Amino acid sequence: MIEKRFAPEVTQRLFTAVEEDDYVDAQVSLPPVIDLHCTSEIIQSNYALCLQFWEEGVQRRDLLDLTLKQASGVELSAAERLQYKYMRARYKHLRFAQRLYLQKHQAGFLFGKTTVYLGRFQDGFRNQKKDVITFYARLLRVYLSSPIWGLVRYRLRHSRLASVDNFVACRQAQMQALKTIIAKPKLTGREFHDVRKIISQQVSYYDTLRSIDPENREARQVSRFLAAINGLMGDKHDEMVADDMENRLAYATPVALDEDIRQRLELLLARFPL
Template identity: 40%
Template sequence: MSARHRFKAETLAALFQAVEMDDVVDPVVSLPDPVPVACSEKDMKACFDLCVQFWHEHADRRALCDLVATLLVTGDLPQDARVRYKHIRASYKQLRFALVLYGRRHKAPLLFRSTVALMGHLQDAFRNRRRLAVPAYALLLRLFLLWPAWLAVRREVEQVRLDDATGFLAFRKLEFRRLASWLGEGALTGRRFHMMRKVVSRQVSFYDAMRTLRPDEQVYRMSRFLSAINGLMGSMHDNLVEQAGNGHRDYNRDRFPMPADIRWRLEALTASYPLAAAA
């Protein structure tokens, strides 16, 4: 891969601010018309390089090891430590989205995505006070933070090859077709709902990066509209995970209707997005 662009501190701070808002629900924001979709290979590389640098600067291995050590001893984190954990995890998630969006395989490498998944399972465990699950996930995550695994994860990221603009366009088209198809299913399982939210989260990530690099009103509105969907879906998914952990719901089998405030936004999004239509 060619040399990475290095961004100024204020650019990283602007992305951090955008990420902090990527699940904040703005009740009055509307979709831009037309929906902005253009992205050159130069833009793709800039977005990817930004997310890699964001991860390097916020994924503090020593701080994460300390948080894991606290969880192994106490089973929980105080509020300030929870915020630190959230910020580190956010940098991992932002890069995972970038690896899926811009990478030629449109899939995060195995060790990297396993690390992110463990961080999510661990956070769900200590937030929902699942005392037996916390040490199990914490121990697994600690193994992934040992130097050999840590270096292997960094090497995975450096070896990723980016797609071209045509491939990226085709991937986004496929993502929005999937959203439209899943909306047509009616009732959903927790698993399907989570898959839909991941599509939305990836798009939030893309527009957050684009508006950070090239401030634009249409891109900003798209970012905020997607963030509203992401926030609503995130809150509901937290409830689904808690119910599953308490034995009140089968996450993979029990079905439920999509809430109206999420459905109308997703329907508006898939109807307006020019890549949602068949080629």
């Protein structure tokens, strides 16, 4: 059972780091070689902080009320949209943590589905697609119900964590997958999204690491470099989703990867021990 707790300033540092996850800083590069050293204590502490970050920042009733309000045809205010965005960000960060630190490297089924549906619902109201909003609001009404919420919380606190060797192998496997995908001159929307998921998981690791240890300069450096890639890819993915929804360009259509993104990804692979 996960019991470790952190002081408020630690979770606040993580909140700030997550907020900066799409900030493109052109001045940040990488160390000559990315250090993959890790310990079981780091794995335990990182997962515990990600869990606390979600528990303290997501209230079931508040999140459900926001989805039902939007689905009823009443537009969320700017403050409510921001509240929704922050709660979804905490879901995403904990889903990354499950994929990184759990022995099976998978998010729980119910938690993972909820995270996906929150994203689809957000795409719906961003692009003013009433049918999408209605469909995912119905699903979220179930997935955010009290019985499922209780089951999800229990499973999150009773999870088997990965060993150090298993964790490092997982990170290396992700980089190998990234290398295979970007070897292609053009990527489909799904392949592009798969690359972004890998980057997002890696940046989440360094964000959590530097939130616990703010003196870890390398963690901050790698975090900022990955955040730049994440930001560039996030903007492009939003365009791809909007183009698909408006029938301008199908999500499955292969398109060339932006050269700036490709160069950053290639540098990451060159510095990452495989």
